[in-house]
Every structure is written in structure tokens, then in C-alpha cells.
Amino acid sequence: MKVIVLCSGGMDSVAVLYAAKKEHSVQRVLSFHYGSKHNDREIPFAAYHSNLLGLKHEIINLGFMDTLFTSSLLQSGAEIPDGHYEETNMKQTVVPFRNGIMLAIATGIAESTKSEGVVVAAHSGDHAIYPDCRELFMQGFAEAMKTGTYAAIQLLRPFISMDKAAVATTGNKLGVDFSKTWSCYKGGDIHCGTCGTCVERREAFIVAGLPDETLYAKTPPLPAPPHP
Amino acid sequence: MKVIVLCSGGMDSVAVLYAAKKEHSVQRVLSFHYGSKHNDREIPFAAYHSNLLGLKHEIINLGFMDTLFTSSLLQSGAEIPDGHYEETNMKQTVVPFRNGIMLAIATGIAESTKSEGVVVAAHSGDHAIYPDCRELFMQGFAEAMKTGTYAAIQLLRPFISMDKAAVATTGNKLGVDFSKTWSCYKGGDIHCGTCGTCVERREAFIVAGLPDETLYAKTPPLPAPPHP
Numbered sequence: 001m002k003v004i005v006l007c008s009g010g011m012d013s014v015a016v017l018y019a020a021k022k023e024h025s026v027q028r029v030l031s032f033h034y035g036s037k038h039n040d041r042e043i044p045f046a047a048y049h050s051n052l053l054g055l056k057h058e059i060i061n062l063g064f065m066d067t068l069f070t071s072s073l074l075q076s077g078a079e080i081p082d083g084h085y086e087e088t089n090m091k092q093t094v095v096p097f098r099n100g101i102m103l104a105i106a107t108g109i110a111e112s113t114k115s116e117g118v119v120v121a122a123h124s125g126d127h128a129i130y131p132d133c134r135e136l137f138m139q140g141f142a143e144a145m146k147t148g149t150y151a152a153i154q155l156l157r158p159f160i161s162m163d164k165a166a167v168a169t170t171g172n173k174l175g176v177d178f179s180k181t182w183s184c185y186k187g188g189d190i191h192c193g194t195c196g197t198c199v200e201r202r203e204a205f206i207v208a209g210l211p212d213e214t215l216y217a218k219t220p221p222l223p224a225p226p227h228p
Numbered sequence: 229m230k231v232i233v234l235c236s237g238g239m240d241s242v243a244v245l246y247a248a249k250k251e252h253s254v255q256r257v258l259s260f261h262y263g264s265k266h267n268d269r270e271i272p273f274a275a276y277h278s279n280l281l282g283l284k285h286e287i288i289n290l291g292f293m294d295t296l297f298t299s300s301l302l303q304s305g306a307e308i309p310d311g312h313y314e315e316t317n318m319k320q321t322v323v324p325f326r327n328g329i330m331l332a333i334a335t336g337i338a339e340s341t342k343s344e345g346v347v348v349a350a351h352s353g354d355h356a357i358y359p360d361c362r363e364l365f366m367q368g369f370a371e372a373m374k375t376g377t378y379a380a381i382q383l384l385r386p387f388i389s390m391d392k393a394a395v396a397t398t399g400n401k402l403g404v405d406f407s408k409t410w411s412c413y414k415g416g417d418i419h420c421g422t423c424g425t426c427v428e429r430r431e432a433f434i435v436a437g438l439p440d441e442t443l444y445a446k447t448p449p450l451p452a453p454p455h456p
Contacts, residue, residue: 058292101329108323112296137375144369
């Protein structure tokens with residue numbers, strides 16, 4: 001199938017890019033620059049892997065989001081919190097409806113390039129605190145994509161039944177060099193090791209039993225998930 | 229209710245802006261510059277009416293669409309066809325999933341500004357040839373908006389049971405000066421009078437029994453709708 005792949009340059013979306021390249025005919029790889037603190041760290045890795053796989057990579061500029069949206073993930077926002085990625089204080093890192101915006105643009109580009117699907121790296125570990133990762137959101141959006149295009153564009157989520165550790169295992173088997181991916185929301189020179197997404201990254205490699213070649217500023221013991 | 233209003237500067241969306249201003253607390257008026265031939269003609273009217281009503285107006289730059297999307301509506305696209313707005317050759321003026329993209333961005337801004345709804349000028353005369361005007365698209369998207377945000381943002385379509393002539397009548401009662409709106413897809417100095425959207429505009433004023441103060445380059449007899 002001809003597909004468009006969303007790839008931020010993080011672990012999950014780089015792994016899904018390799019999976020999509022194996023399974024489909026990838027027409028475009030899309031990264032979005034929306035003014036987050038870590039866009040300039042992650043997007044070069046999306047470009048690197050696209051190039052390695054011989055795929056066309058486009059960076060979509062959504063600079064207005066940094067001005068008009070509220071989130072600590074953005075350059076205009078507050079400091080990124082440390083802690084477990086399921087803590088409710090991680091809510092402040094949500095960029096409102098970001099997945100909806102990226103999927104909508106990808107759908108338009110899919111229709112424009114005569115593609116039939118949009119591939120995203122959504123997995124079972126995506127958290128309920130992010131509303132636009134929820135299953136009901138994805139179902140509604142998939143319906144809008146299908147009915148709102150001539151080609152009845154499909155939303156493809158090959159990793160949806162895997163957790164992040166399983167995604168790491170799958171990516172590893174596909175030959176992904178995870179040292180060339182970026183997770184840290186703080187967007188410093190190296191991964192901080194303590195923000196929610198660094199904690200999630202560290203945990204995934206441990207659970208998968210894979211070496212973690214990421215250079216972290218600090219690696220304190222991993223925090224436990226919050227009490228329900 | 230606190231709302232965000234989509235306003236291109238066309239007849240329908242200017243009328244819906246006046247209706248929303250009467251009914252709700254309008255937090256932002258949004259126009260999108262996506263590289264169409266007529267963006268520079270229509271958006272100044274959105275700004276004009278926002279200013280007249282004392283509302284904050286934002287122009288969102290989606291310049292990448294002109295490069296990455298295929299449509300004769302775009303500056304990069306082929307010539308705009310003349311004829312009735314329900315002819316199948318009007319399909320070439322569809323900008324793939326444009327409504328999805330605009331609604332997604334508006335939803336993010338709604339959540340960021342603590343608004344509860346997004347108002348669009350969709351009406352019953354919106355054509356089946358545009359997939360992202362269809363009811364099933366709108367239903368799916370509304371579900372994605374509701375489930376993909378903390379505030380369960382609503383999609384509001386106050387004109388959905390009216391045709392374009394009824395929208396003109398409603399706008400007229402609300403005090404809209406329609407001479408300060410733009411429809412023509414060709415984006416010339418004045419309305420061409422013969423493209424699909426000019427034909428639709430001319431017809432709406434006639435059916436509504438309202439004076440049409442638009443300056444058209446040509447006003448040949450209105451073409452009949454295509455045979456089904």
C-alpha cells in the first residue's frame with residue numbers, strides 16, 4: 001500500500017518507519033516543527049533515518065503553535081516536570097490536539113500523493129492522560145479520514161497492541177540504531193534522564209533487555225508509577 | 229459558551245461570525261492562509277469584520293500546503309474551472325482534507341484558550357463533491373474533537389439546516405455588509421462571476437431576494453445544475 005509515515009525522530013516513530021518501509025511503499029515521511037523545546041533535537045534523527053532508507057522527508061512548519069497554544073512542551077511554555085510519565089503533572093506537557101493536527105495534515109498529503117494510508121506509531125503504552133492518544137479519539141479520527149477523502153484514507157497503527165518495550169524489541173530486530181533517536185522533552189545537549197519521557201525511554205530498554213546507549217545527564221533509580 | 233470561530237472572509241463564515249458574536253463569547257476568530265489563489269482577497273474581509281465586532285483575529289500560516297498539496301485552488305495548481313458549482317469538474321478545486329486541518333488547529337486553540345466550542349459555517353448546500361463537507365466526516369471529526377480534548381470541545385454548526393440563500397437572509401438580518409465578503413476562487417481584482425463559487429454566490433442573492441452589490445467581471449445567465 002502507498003503510505004505516508006509520521007516520524008518525529010523518537011524511538012517509536014523511527015521504529016514504525018522501518019516497519020512501514022518493509023511492509024509498504026512509503027511516499028513521504030513527515031516531521032512537524034511546532035516550536036517544542038525538543039523539535040531541533042529530534043527532527044534531525046527523522047531526517048537521518050529517512051535518508052538512510054532512501055525515503056522523501058518533509059518538515060512541516062507549524063510555528064504558529066508556539067504562539068497560540070498553551071503547553072510546557074513548547075518553547076513559550078513553563079519548565080518540563082521531572083517524574084514518572086503517568087503522573088498527572090505530565091498533563092502540562094500535552095500540546096492540545098497535536099495528534100489531530102498532524103494526522104489531518106498527513107491525510108491531506110496522503111490524498112495529494114495518491115496514497116491510501118497514514119502510518120502512526122501509536123502503541124498500547126500511550127497514556128490516558130493524553131486525550132488525543134485515546135482509542136475513542138483514534139476511532140473518530142479514522143472515521144473522519146475515511147469519509148473525508150476520495151481515497152478513503154486509512155489510519156494504520158501497526159504497533160497498537162505492543163507496549164513501548166515491545167516496540168523497542170521490534171525496532172531492534174528491524175535494525176534500528178536507537179542511539180540515533182531522541183526522546184527528552186527538555187531538548188538539552190543530551191537526554192536529561194529524569195523527565196517523564198526519559199523515564200519511559202530508560203524503562204523500555206530495561207524491560208526489553210536491550211542495551212541503552214543513550215547518554216543521560218542523570219540516571220537516578222526509576223520512579224514507580226503513581227498510585228491509581 | 230466560549231468559542232473559536234473559523235472565518236475565511238466569505239459570505240457564509242462572515243455571517244456565522246455575526247451569529248456567533250450574538251450567541252456566544254468569541255475568544256478568537258481564525259483565518260487560514262494556505263496559499264490559495266484567493267486567500268489575499270478574502271482574509272482582509274475576515275480581519276475587517278473581526279475588527280468591526282471588536283474580536284481578536286488570527287491568521288494562521290499554512291504555506292506548506294501550496295507546495296505539498298494538489299488542487300487547482302492553490303497558487304501552484306491549474307486554472308480554476310468555470311461552470312455550475314455542482315459539476316464534477318469542481319472536484320479539482322478541492323484542497324484535500326482542508327476542513328479537517330482547519331478544524332484540528334481550531335480545536336487545539338480552543339483547548340488552549342479554555343473555550344468549549346468551535347463554530348463553522350457548514351450549511352446544507354455544501355456539496356457532496358467535497359468529501360470533507362459530508363455529514364459522516366463531520367460526525368467522525370466531532371467525535372475526535374470531543375474525545376481528544378480535556379474540555380470535550382464541541383463542533384458547532386448553527387447553519388447546518390440552512391441553504392446558502394437562507395444563510396444570506398440570516399446574515400442580512402444580523403447586519404452583515406456582504407459587499408465586504410469575497411467568494412471568487414480566481415482571486416482577481418473583482419469577482420469573475422463565472423467560476424463555481426461566483427455562480428453559487430450570485431444564485432444565493434437571487435434566491436434570497438437580496439440586492440447583490442458584488443462587482444462581477446461578467447454576469448452571463450446562471451448555468452443550470454448538472455443532470456444527476
